Amino acid sequence: MRGRDKVLLGALAGAGAIWGTRAYLRYRRRIGLADRVVIITGASSGHGLLVAREAAEKGAHLVLAARKAEDLKQAEAELLRLGARSVLSVPTDVTKPDEAKNLIDRAIERHGRIDILINNAGIITVGPVESMTLDDFHQAMATNFWGVVHTTMAVLPQMKAQQFGRIGNVVSVGGLRAVPHMLPYTASKFALSGFTDGLRSELARDNILVTGIYPSTMRTGGHTHAWFKGKQEDEFTWFALGDSLPLLSTSAEQVAHRLWQAVCDGEPSVVVGWPARALVLLQNLLPNEIAEVIALADRYVLPASENLDAPAKQGQDLEGTVPNLLNRAVPAKARPGTA
Template identity: 40%
Template sequence: MTRRPNRFEGRTALITGSSRGLGLLIAHRLAERGCRVLLCARDGDRLAAAEHELRAAGADAASLPCDLTDADAPQRLLTAVHEHFGRLDVLVNNAGVIQVGPLDTLREEDFRQAMETMLFAPLRLTLAALPDLRASAQGTLVNVSSIGGRVAAPHLLPYATAKFASTGLSEGLRAELAGTGVSVTTVLPGLMRTGSHTAARFHGRPGAEYAWFAAAASLPLLSMDAERASHAIVRAAERRRAEIVLTPAAKLAVRLHGVAPATTVRLLGLTARALPGPGPRPRHSVAGSEAAAESPLPTAVTALGDRAGRRFGEPRP
């Protein structure tokens, strides 16, 4: 059977945060649709393994270790794309950081790190990539934000702050680029089973914070299979959709916030009260692996999330 023609056949895609998790899965989906892909992440060893994985699956792939918050990152990435593949057609801004903890344990630097990684870095890269995207017959920009960019969940304030800004940027870009031939898709995922709980940083009482976050990111009723999510994201980009919200819980939260914002905020306030307090000796920025070792959460609760993490390259708890 002849493969159905598609918008991404023979195109070039750059995916940030693509050494593991959702970014790596999106790279696989784009490669399956005929894209050449350039991977980008900070961890050079894991990035090399991801490139090898894609090549073994038959993809035309290359990679560049890169910290997106560096001022020269956009030019380095665009140069790598041009040297390996030619013009860029598809940009997926996916890289992110997750910090979990109550407000009293957070510092200004946590907010700055979140904003640099999830707002300013993708903004700089998008501006650098726009000449290529405008010149392409299939210029496509995909911004992976979060349900946290519409509904600010407690104990995730730096993340939510940056994702609100990311969502606004993405929606504004779609309006600004209307009529240029460049499509912009805003992705608002809820929790997904990628093993992200092991890559997060935890503040306050790390073991207690890890317990609720890891459970929520692993249980089927609250989280979504990441492979299904990657298929849905690439389909939405190919169809040039303005927005896609993933997971039933996220869709419900968006609708409730839209029709009853005050009620939603009250419910979030009740949720915040039920979450762990900072404790008598709050700690700052503890790695997921260390927080997992301190957590009373049974490993059976996170089994699906841990399994996904092993499959998709996340650190092990």
């Protein structure tokens, strides 16, 4: 046998051993959702509500958190109507440590334990860096990073005491590759990505497994909740198209399904959607070239840096400025406030 053949066989054997080990670990770690106590933040609409629906279908006891009590009650009523075993809604601003702790305390008071925490709450502000203020960066970090830290640190004593837990952090592909005109969001998601990876390493010895979920943009109507600065109508248009068209975004149901697969299997991370997977692959293979392409896109494709001092507008106030095809691109059941 020639040396090249030996190397090839050795590589194949090594790949097979790695694959077999991963499959064995997934099998050993796999859990079901029946009778599990699950907390989901940002659960009143969109992706968070879809994550809650799937958990409810599999028999979990749900604890829902979001800022607006009225929206939470609507989500709770919908889940109970669909057959959820039990639903507790706790209005929570995760940027405030006391409210995050209250969420954990209420869940333990109701169920005696917490098995799974899904950190899904997040905010997005879109526009050129010149339009951003320090407050924009502080607000993004407060929700997207510190909100996760607050709930995680509050739940850890209970999970460590029972020597079991699963934590799923919805990060985004924006936590792996910087996205122009979304710098506060991207910076906060990079911080969350590092927190998730480090937390995984330190908690595994306590049988607490942390999973990072890195989806493409999702078709949930999220562009209506994002905030826009600079040339607001143009910023809304490009973001809404990327957030809505099937070729550029990912089904929110698919992301919710892959989230639960990864969390229940105790996987370290999962990248969801072909646009995200392609971007990560290209970023790893051609980092400098991808950086150049993205810089060119910022220069020639994205809106110019104008109207910089105008206050931010939310997407729902800009919806009339883009074609109606966006409403057709987003499934009704994924939109906020719909069943």
